[in-house]
Amino acid sequence: MGIRAGKRFAGAALAVATAAGIALGTAGQAAADTGEKDGGLWSGEFGLFYNSGQTGCVFDLRYVDTNFSGDxxxxxxxxxxxxxxxxxxxxxxxxxxxxxxTWWVYTDANAGGVEGSVPTDYFGNATSNFKNEISSAYWYKAR
Structure with missing residues (x-):
């Protein structure tokens, strides 16, 4: 194979590899973030965890949930x-x-009960007022 043919082959191989990489990258992203309440926590979401230390299963929100009953x-x-x-x-x-x-959490449905806030990029364990008491969440102060 001459130099010219080798360059042409390498260029075609690079184009195919690039197209495959883009397709895989796009498919990987689509598969990674399937949406709200999918059990995965992604950028742009607020996650509530079953256990302390952000462990156990997660309940992930992008939008208001006025009543966790049934979730x-x-x-x-x-x-x-x-x-x-x-x-x-x-x-x-x-x-x-x-x-x-900032997300606002409430100990009763429909923004009732005790109110608390969780600022952007913050994680931690629920305080004694909120541990095993949260029943609704909003991405704005609801009252």
Whole structure:
């Protein structure tokens, strides 16, 4: 194979590899972030965890949830984790806010009860007022 043919082959191989890489990168991103309440915590979400220390299953929010009744902790892509299938209502031990907004949590549905806030890029264990007491969450101060 001459130099010219070799360069042409290398250029074609590079184009194919680049196209495949873009396709895989796009597919990987789509598969990685499947959306709110999918059991995975992604940028732009607020996560409530079943256990302290941001461990166990997660309940991930992008939008307001006025009443956690009927919501359950999930493992991402169905994986096993502590608390899987347990109700989120009055069952949260820790949180992580990786959204750009401060999230407001309440100990009762519909922004009732005790109010607390979790600022952007903050994670920690729920205090005694909120541990296993959170029942609703908003990305704005609801009252």
């Amino acid at each position: 359950v902790f999930k493992g991402y892509l169905g994986e096993a984790c502590a608390g899987k299938g347990q109700t989120v209502n009055d069952n949260t031990a820790s949180y992580w806010n990786i959204d750009t907004y």
